[in-house]
Amino acid sequence: xxxxxxxxxxxxxxxxxxxxxxxxxxxxxxxxxxxxxxxxxxxxxxxxxxxxxxxxxxxxxxxxxxxxxxxxxxxxxxxxxxxxxxxxxxxxxxxxxxxxxxxxxxxxxxxxxxxxxxxxxxxxxxxxxxxxxxxxxxxxxxxxxxxxxxxxxxxxxxxxxxxxxxxxxxxxxxxxxxxxxxxxxxxxxxxxxxxxxxxxxxxxx
Amino acid sequence: xxxxxxxxxxxxxxxxxxxxxxxxxxxxxxxxxxxxxxxxxxxxxxxxxxxxxxxxxxxxxxxxxxxxxxxxxxxxxxxxxxxxxxxx
Numbered sequence: 301x302x303x304x305x306x307x308x309x310x311x312x313x314x315x316x317x318x319x320x321x322x323x324x325x326x327x328x329x330x331x332x333x334x335x336x337x338x339x340x341x342x343x344x345x346x347x348x349x350x351x352x353x354x355x356x357x358x359x360x361x362x363x364x365x366x367x368x369x370x371x372x373x374x375x376x377x378x379x380x381x382x383x384x385x386x387x388x389x390x391x392x393x394x395x396x397x398x399x400x401x402x403x404x405x406x407x408x409x410x411x412x413x414x415x416x417x418x419x420x421x422x423x424x425x426x427x428x429x430x431x432x433x434x435x436x437x438x439x440x441x442x443x444x445x446x447x448x449x450x451x452x453x454x455x456x457x458x459x460x461x462x463x464x465x466x467x468x469x470x471x472x473x474x475x476x477x478x479x480x481x482x483x484x485x486x487x488x489x490x491x492x493x494x495x496x497x498x499x500x501x502x503x504x505x
Numbered sequence: 506x507x508x509x510x511x512x513x514x515x516x517x518x519x520x521x522x523x524x525x526x527x528x529x530x531x532x533x534x535x536x537x538x539x540x541x542x543x544x545x546x547x548x549x550x551x552x553x554x555x556x557x558x559x560x561x562x563x564x565x566x567x568x569x570x571x572x573x574x575x576x577x578x579x580x581x582x583x584x585x586x587x588x589x590x591x592x593x
Binding site: 353376395 | 529532544566570573580583
């Protein structure tokens with residue numbers, strides 16, 4: 301009596317572990333707790349800036365004019381484009397394209413480097429001009445907010461570099477990419493905060 | 506499957522282009538030196554729209570539970586609203 305042969309060519313789960321279509325947040329939940337906490341901290345600082353300005357409108361407006369809006373705008377474009385690169389990296393890994401994922405993430409880190417370089421030039425110019433945290437309330441907020449954000453950009457670049465290294469080793473697949481989404485979510489938060497910070501500190505008067 | 510990826514990538518590229526356009530608009534308003542209540546509200550509205558684009562389409566919150574999306578939307582409305590109150 302012949303036994304029927306059971307052949308399993310391949311098994312492809314129809315739903316990936318973190319497809320993001322099940323109502324859950326993309327990536328690790330822990331990073332989202334961190335993201336919401338950081339957004340809250342920045343939110344308090346944004347509102348504090350606005351209400352402090354209400355008592356010193358002329359001084360805030362005069363000091364704001366010393367900032368380079370062009371640098372701020374280029375940095376906004378750098379962060380937005382780097383966020384786009386991260387989106388493409390997540391899209392690539394969802395289709396099992398590890399190398400493409402690593403390439404897109406490398407582009408994001410490179411643009412993060414552009415942001416960092418421009419910010420360093422800006423900080424250097426301010427310190428050269430003798431401007432410090434204690435110069436006036438505007439510069440106190442400007443330096444504190446942008447430096448706090450600057451540190452988040454550096455941290456994001458380190459996180460993305462770790463994800464790139466793992467992607468290059470083939471550590472992610474189309475069924476396991478939570479790590480990529482986790483790093484991506486943090487990087488998007490950095491972009492999200494700058495979207496408020498740029499018009500608030502550089503443009504609105 | 507590849508078609509779905511292409512469509513998704515095309516869509517995210519369109520969102521990126523819109524974000525670039527809105528950033529250019531914000532910068533242009535700054536360069537013209539325009540100020541006042543209406544300009545301030547317009548700039549905050551642009552920031553709200555950009556924030557929602559990043560949150561929903563880049564972060565992928567559009568696929569999540571409405572409560573998660575509400576947190577980010579509420580954040581922009583409350584922070585933006587308080588900034589507007591301070592400037593008015």
